[in-house]
Amino acid sequence: MTAVRLRDASIGYGDVAVVQGVDLAVADGEAVAVLGSNGSGKTTLARGLLGLATVLGGEVEVLGAPVGRPRERGRIGYVPQRHTVSGAVPATVREVVGVGRLARLGPFGRPRPADRAAVQDAVAAVGLADRLGDPVASLSGGQQRRVLVARALAAEPELLVMDEPTAGVDAASQDALATVLAGVSATGTTLLVVTHETAALAGVLTRAVVVDHGRIAYDGPLAGAESTHDGHHHPEDTGLPPARGYRQDQPRVTTDGGR
Numbered sequence: 001m002t003a004v005r006l007r008d009a010s011i012g013y014g015d016v017a018v019v020q021g022v023d024l025a026v027a028d029g030e031a032v033a034v035l036g037s038n039g040s041g042k043t044t045l046a047r048g049l050l051g052l053a054t055v056l057g058g059e060v061e062v063l064g065a066p067v068g069r070p071r072e073r074g075r076i077g078y079v080p081q082r083h084t085v086s087g088a089v090p091a092t093v094r095e096v097v098g099v100g101r102l103a104r105l106g107p108f109g110r111p112r113p114a115d116r117a118a119v120q121d122a123v124a125a126v127g128l129a130d131r132l133g134d135p136v137a138s139l140s141g142g143q144q145r146r147v148l149v150a151r152a153l154a155a156e157p158e159l160l161v162m163d164e165p166t167a168g169v170d171a172a173s174q175d176a177l178a179t180v181l182a183g184v185s186a187t188g189t190t191l192l193v194v195t196h197e198t199a200a201l202a203g204v205l206t207r208a209v210v211v212d213h214g215r216i217a218y219d220g221p222l223a224g225a226e227s228t229h230d231g232h233h234h235p236e237d238t239g240l241p242p243a244r245g246y247r248q249d250q251p252r253v254t255t256d257g258g259r
């Protein structure tokens with residue numbers, strides 16, 4: 001089966017297309033990096049797969065059905081691009097990660113031992129086992145990012161879409177996440193990871209799609225993507241040394257406010 005298929009797809013907000021004319025097929029079990037400059041449309045593309053941005057033209061199929069079908073619920077994990085877990089209601093790590101299990105709960109919505117185990121495993125996988133009962137609000141921004149990753153993992157999804165899961169996360173935790181994702185990928189889960197930092201995930205993500213001004217500028221091996229993408233920049237114009245890899249040597253600026 002094809003996990004994700006876009007045919008001449010346009011995706012945007014209101015009637016404004018941000019992503020335009022995209023053809024993309026991701027086979028089951030593939031691990032794909034989505035790269036591109038700020039504002040190129042990566043998040044819009046990811047949100048289009050979740051039914052959170054509007055498909056304005058063409059076709060977007062996820063897990064074999066047009067996007068947004070209820071039966072996809074629980075089959076897709078999503079880590080939105082945001083620093084933190086927001087919300088007025090105080091919730092513990094266990095509760096927030098438990099939300100990832102909702103679509104899988106048994107009769108009467110009661111968590112079964114398997115659900116509790118999935119939550120604990122997911123929290124342990126992101127290195128927060130000792131914080132299970134703590135309010136999420138008491139965690140640092142990077143730890144909260146990891147809670148969101150755990151929430152997506154707990155769903156044991158067939159397709160895992162992550163929007164900059166490593167942003168604001170320290171190097172050791174990035175390496176830990178890479179190990180977790182390698183394990184998830186090995187079980188056959190399809191990965192689509194928007195990232196600016198491919199270094200940590202290079203061993204997991206094999207294919208790259210570079211988005212440029214809402215269109216796909218490159219689709220091929222991850223190793224080849226970086227030179228392609230660097231080609232859009234002219235470091236000599238900025239007076240900065242040429243970037244090696246993918247912005248890994250630059251400070252990150254995150255403008256996202258939680259969309």
Ligand SMILES: Nc1ncnc2c1ncn2[C@@H]1O[C@H](COP(=O)(O)OP(=O)(O)OP(=O)(O)O)[C@@H](O)[C@H]1O
Pocket residue numbers: 013018036037038039040041042043044045081255256259
């Ligand atoms: N909710 C929204 N409503 C209207 N326009 C939006 C919305 N979200 C994003 N856009 C616009 O879509 C374009 C692409 O934004 P998008 O967030 O997809 O980029 P991105 O590649 O994820 O960037 P970044 O690397 O900064 O996360 C931008 O011009 C942005 O202003």
Ligand SMILES: [Mg+2]
Pocket residue numbers: 042043044081163
């Ligand atoms: Mg984005």
